[in-house]
Amino acid sequence: DIQMTQSPSSLSASVGDRVTITCRASQRIFKYLNWFQQKPGKAPKLLIYAASSLQSGVPSRFSGSGSGTDFTLTISSLQPEDFATYYCQQTYTTLLYTFGQGTKVEIK
Amino acid sequence: EVQLVQSGAEVKKPGESLKISCKGSGYSFTNYWIGWVRQMPGKGLEWMGVIHPDDSDTRYNPSFQGQVSISADKSISTAHLQWNTLKASDTAMYYCARLQAMEGYYSMDVWGQGTTVTVSS
Numbered sequence: 204d205i206q207m208t209q210s211p212s213s214l215s216a217s218v219g220d221r222v223t224i225t226c227r228a229s230q231r232i233f234k235y236l237n238w239f240q241q242k243p244g245k246a247p248k249l250l251i252y253a254a255s256s257l258q259s260g261v262p263s264r265f266s267g268s269g270s271g272t273d274f275t276l277t278i279s280s281l282q283p284e285d286f287a288t289y290y291c292q293q294t295y296t297t298l299l300y301t302f303g304q305g306t307k308v309e310i311k
Numbered sequence: 312e313v314q315l316v317q318s319g320a321e322v323k324k325p326g327e328s329l330k331i332s333c334k335g336s337g338y339s340f341t342n343y344w345i346g347w348v349r350q351m352p353g354k355g356l357e358w359m360g361v362i363h364p365d366d367s368d369t370r371y372n373p374s375f376q377g378q379v380s381i382s383a384d385k386s387i388s389t390a391h392l393q394w395n396t397l398k399a400s401d402t403a404m405y406y407c408a409r410l411q412a413m414e415g416y417y418s419m420d421v422w423g424q425g426t427t428v429t430v431s432s
Contacts, residue, residue, distance in 0.1 A: 237418045298344070300346075
């Protein structure tokens, strides 16, 4: 099984900060990597697919990068509505996808 | 509007059976895989499995194989997640989601609102 490890598990940041979350895969997954945002009591929301492609309707302050085993989600200027938990997900193994453990972004 | 609407919250006793549903609308239901995701209280997301509604091709995460059944009825654009014998450890939120394929990459672009399942004696 491919394991996905996110870091940090949580972080505190202020509005306007640049925030970076990292996701590492236990083996090469090329660009088969998605990022989701989840707010309390809500379903996850797709932000980034194929490592760096912005899902339609998602603000451009969100960006993704990486390939192989190391990936990054960046929020260029944190907004109040961005405080949430973020998950990466690999889609390399055919129809057997795994998520990272999540990164909680809290208000500083 | 493309949407997935899930059935309502359930409270069950250990040993009981349960079938929850996920109804798609606003798109061609038979053209997209539907996946199921578990989220236990206070925990992260877990991939359970997927089904293609057109031919009911189903793939399970080995961790869930034999514990649940995934099915679909394309005539009513609905996917199902079923348990024959519930356990307290099945208490969780369950989400269904559509898999879009963009440039050969799959992602879960539309999600249901979730179904809370509580199993308690």
